[in-house]
Amino acid sequence: MLADWESVFRQGLLTFWTFVALSQEGADVGAVKQRIEALTGGTYRPAEQTLYRQLRRHLDVGLVEQTKVPSPMGPPKNVYKLSSRGRRLLRAFARHNIAPFGDPTVQDLLR
Template sequence: MSRLKQADIDELLSAWEETYKKGQLTLWIFLALKEGEKYVDEIRTFVVERSKATMRCEEQSLYRVLRKFEHVDIVSHVLRKGNKGPDRKYYRLTPLGVSLFSRFVDRNINLFFQPDIKKILLS
């Protein structure tokens, strides 16, 4: 058994999770947009709710990532009237974005559904 105290183990887990989460925002944005067209606040809400609050993101981070995705034609937006104030940008995956996401899932996510890996995860 490890000589680490529970607080040390918790700290290691937190550090690992923070590193893991830095690379996860793109996946969560794609999941949100795969479900359907959304504006930034809806994307943020999707990420927090569907990740059971293990993932959080700020609006500025989302806008930065979405601009980058638009630049490479993975995401596009349309302007629509909001409830009040200026028009809102509603984002959606482009056909290229849908294809890219599908290929990513096939190559990286579906691995976790293989019986041998699933057995390890659930044991």
């Protein structure tokens, strides 16, 4: 039951973790994946293909920006970063949905 609940929970938070991973600096998909794994203590390991699809959707609506960076070997790398609109959306989401986790009742559950 816990595994099922966590699976649904993770799917719903992929955008949040991706945006947090891009909130400080741009990154290619491999680095975004590594940042998400680090941020979640290794409990969330999104597939790179899933991240590519998600980033394309966010790029299409202006939440993410993409630049091509020359690569010493092979084609240029796509580096993604949050747009100013994406940063505003992340802050609003965090205030509405993450800040309540600081409530004393929730904090008691974590102890």
